[in-house]
Amino acid sequence: MxxxxxxxxxxxxxxxxxxxxxxxxxxxxxxxxxxxxxxxxxxxxxxxxxxxxxxxxxxxxxxxxxxxxxxxxxxxxxxxxxxxxxxxxxxxxxxxxxxxxxxxxxxxxxxxxxxxxxxxxxxxxxxxxxxxxxxxxxxxxxxxxxxxxxLSSLTSSTAVFNRLALRRPDLARVLMQPFCLTRWGEVPEGRKPWSEAPVFMSHGGRMIARYVRSAIHKGQDLAGVPKLTAQQIEALDMLDEITKEPDMVLDxxxxxxxxxxxxxxxxxxxxxxxxxxxxxxxxxxxxxxxxxxxxxxxxxxxxxxxCEGQTAGGRPNGIAVPGVPFAAPLEAA
Ligand SMILES: [Fe+2]
The missing domain is CATH 3.60.130.10 (Clavaminate synthase-like)
Known part of the structure; x- marks a missing residue:
């Protein structure tokens, strides 16, 4: 590329x-x-x-x-x-x-x-x-x-998964199990302050990824979230290492x-x-x-x-907190 x-x-x-x-x-x-x-x-x-x-x-x-x-x-x-x-x-x-x-x-x-x-x-x-x-x-x-x-950098999460699976299939399997991610204090009514999902999900012929390590890390401070195991941390570290390999990254x-x-x-x-x-x-x-x-x-x-909610078409609709109206400000706040 x-x-x-x-x-x-x-x-x-x-x-x-x-x-x-x-x-x-x-x-x-x-x-x-x-x-x-x-x-x-x-x-x-x-x-x-x-x-x-x-x-x-x-x-x-x-x-x-x-x-x-x-x-x-x-x-x-x-x-x-x-x-x-x-x-x-x-x-x-x-x-x-x-x-x-x-x-x-x-x-x-x-x-x-x-x-x-x-x-x-x-x-x-x-x-x-x-x-x-x-x-x-x-x-x-x-x-x-x-x-x-x-600089903006991109990498194919599917390619990252494939490399991980070749190198350490045991850790690839760990990343296909759920992790807890903080909702950053932006919690819809009736939900826990965290969400749970694997990093990699094989679905519909594609490897669907959802990964925010900072949200996993900050989720650890929430009461009720189990502590990460040594193997989970090793798996996340290996994922991050692979994304740093020069042939994986497009700047x-x-x-x-x-x-x-x-x-x-x-x-x-x-x-x-x-x-x-x-x-x-x-x-x-x-x-x-x-x-x-x-x-x-x-x-x-x-x-x-x-997800916090769904669009009429049944898609995850971002961080939609009930009762909070949409806004399209022209400046950062
Ligand atoms: Fe982003």
């Missing part, structure tokens, strides 16, 4: 950019809240044809793509959010990404300490180890790229305007630590979408039962 960027890195055509800008202008003129936008409000036939082809590749083919060249430097952040949100509405159903109901997420260093129980990685400038997000597809739009670092740079889409169930993502510019308006800033797709991969029951 590193030697064949043409397989996964696409550039918008001038005609597509014109369509997108016109769709954005049209929506802005209506003066409607982003949350009230419907897919039919966003008309950009050629651009959406590309988006939908990529969506299919992400869900059922290669598992990821990078779209380059949205001219965000001449847009406001609201215009960028509209352009991106509109694509998301055509691809799937945007899901809440935290207990505050944020369906448009902000990946930005808020100066928080990743060591604190409630801090999520996206609020820091720390290196993030390989993991999955919620929902079927995670999208990132780069609004500002920061001063240095912050990519984010330029302003880049959009990355990744299928959570077959691709792990991470990023390197980064350094920010001192000026607030130049700080690294990505807009995130979690999209549930009705025709996403077949999922094992344990993933459906353990």
């Amino acid at each position: 590193a030697a064949h960027t043409e397989r996964w890195l696409e550039h918008w055509s001038d005609e597509e950019i014109t369509e997108i800008e016109s769709a954005v202008a049209h929506f802005e003129a209506r003066d409607v809240d982003l949350l009230d936008m419907r897919a039919s409000h966003y008309v950009a036939p050629q651009a959406l044809q590309r988006v939908m082809r990529i969506r299919n590749d992400v869900l059922h083919g290669r598992g990821f793509a990078l779209l380059r060249g949205l001219p965000v430097e001449r847009w406001t952040i609201r215009q960028a959010a509209i352009a991106y949100w509109g694509m998301g509405l055509h691809m799937g159903e945007p899901c809440s990404q935290n207990g505050k109901g944020h369906v448009l997420g902000h990946v930005k260093n808020l100066g928080l300490d990743y060591g604190d129980a409630g801090t999520r990685g996206y609020q820091t400038n720390a290196r993030l180890p390989f993991h999955t997000d919620g929902s079927d597809i995670v999208g990132l739009l780069c609004w500002r790229s920061g001063k240095a670092g912050g 990519m740079e984010f330029l302003p305007g880049d959009i990355q889409f990744v299928c959570n169930y077959n691709v792990f993502h991470s990023r390197t630590a980064f350094e920010d510019w001192p000026e607030t308006e130049r700080k690294r800033h990505l807009l995130r979408l979690w999209l549930a797709c009705d025709d996403g991969p077949d999922l094992p029951d344990v993933l459906i039962q353990n």
Whole structure:
């Protein structure tokens, strides 16, 4: 993949950019809240044809793509959010990404300490180890790229599993048994403060993965969660080691305007630590979408039962806490 960027890195055509800008202008003129936008409000036939082809590749083919060249430097952040949100509405159903109901997420260093129980990685400038997000597809739009670092890295979770199974089949089996993951204090009524699922689940002809080691680690502090065994820790360590092997990893740079889409169930993502510019308006800033797709991969029951809730199409719907209305803020909070 590193030697064949043409397989996964696409550039918008001038005609597509014109369509997108016109769709954005049209929506802005209506003066409607982003949350009230419907897919039919966003008309950009050629651009959406590309988006939908990529969506299919992400869900059922290669598992990821990078779209380059949205001219965000001449847009406001609201215009960028509209352009991106509109694509998301055509691809799937945007899901809440935290207990505050944020369906448009902000990946930005808020100066928080990743060591604190409630801090999520996206609020820091720390290196993030390989993991999955919620929902079927995670999208990132780069609004500002920061001063240095912050490379995005991907690896095929299926390839990681295969290597692990060849090297240590005993540990591969351990990772196919349940682990407890904290819900980060964002607990729907009637649920435990943690969820339980294996890291790897063989289902529907695919190896479905769900892995957030920080959530497993922080789950250990919750009363009622059994302590990890030495063998479980060895298995998690070996998984992490394999994701560090250079032939497993694809690094990519984010330029302003880049959009990355990744299928959570077959691709792990991470990023390197980064350094920010001192000026607030130049700080690294990505807009995130979690999209549930009705025709996403077949999922094992344990993933459906353990999720906070489901979309009308029966897909896990992210971190939807009952009673918390959706919000699509234009700034990190
Ligand atoms: Fe993530």
